[in-house]
Amino acid sequence: MRIVVLAGGVGGSRFTSGVRSAYPEAQITVVGNTADDVTLHGLRICPDLDTLMYTLGGGGDAERGWGRLDESWRAVEELRAYGADATWFGLGDRDLGTHLFRTSLLAAGLPLSEVTARLCARWWAHDPALRLLPMSDDRVETHVDIPDPGAPGGRRSVHFQEYWVRLHAEPEALAVTRVGIEDARPAPGVEDALATADLVLVGPSNPVVSIGPILAVPGLHDAVRATPAPVVGFSGILHGAPVLGMAHRLLPAIGVAVDAAAVGRHYGARSGDGVLDAWVLDAGDAAAAASVEEAGLRPLVDDLVMSSPEATAGFVRRAVEQVAA
Secondary structure, X not given: OEEEEEEOOHHHHHHHHXXXXXXXXXXXXXXXXXXXXXXXXXXXXXXXXXXXXXXXXXXXXXXXXXXXXXXXXXHHHHHHHOOOOOOOOOOOHHHHHHHHHHHHHHHOXXXXXXXXXXXXXXXXXXXXXXXXXXXXXXXXXXXXXXXXXXXXXXXXXXXXXXXXXXXXXXXXXOEEEEEOHHHOOEOOOHHHHHHXXXXXXXXXXXXXXXXXXXXXXXXXXXXXXXXXXOEEEEOOEEOOXXXXXXXXXXXXXXXXXXXXXXXXXXXXXXXXXXOEOEEEEEHHHHHHHHHHHHOOOEEEEEOOOOOOHHHHHHXXXXXXXXXXX
């Protein structure tokens, strides 16, 4: 069985761990978001790819949900002592090795997809049927417009990481821009994986800054629509709030309500112009199923709390079985 998962970082890694638990013999290709990527201290950092890599490789910090297990922070403490910029970003000492290695390979001319494969060779050697692909080898970065009375027009643009980490998503998000998306192309292997998949799963990651950029890469929205496999999406909004992260701060910026059914309608049905065949809502949002069905999507309802890989595996299997039936 060939499965493709579209995923962001923390929620995407937990979801993919459950998919692996549900289908231990499957070939799983994870298409990871790279629009969160940022250059700090001269290093190219790929937060979502790294969280997926560490978590599924057994080296991630499960309590924080990101970064390395048994991490220390002496390097960033030294940077603060020097008065360096961007010390608000959680750059751990173990994590630093990944960024140094990645940046050196990129500087040598290797594309991000090849660099990611080399990094995963260490972490995923135990599971050769698991593959991580960046959505694109081209640089794409998400910027967020926020109010600033002192700036021209009363607003300024900041990198998503600054908005998310340094500002804690507290300023109102006035607009979201994906810099470089128009010129980006799918990374090698992504379109082939979708064309040959038996199952495509859209994880419960942030619809604006995780799944949104993947589908916005020119060609990928159409590739998902064209796959012969069923495409099943899972809501990350439970009971009117994101189960992880701060998607509620960004959804209004793209005109989508913080509501499970609204996100499903935003992705849309393949019977129209969208990408999904079925949309899985949490049991607490069952009343919204009719709204999903009216949009041409098949609504499925289950307990979507990812309390463990086994719990996630359970609701993934049940959803896939219902769609197959």
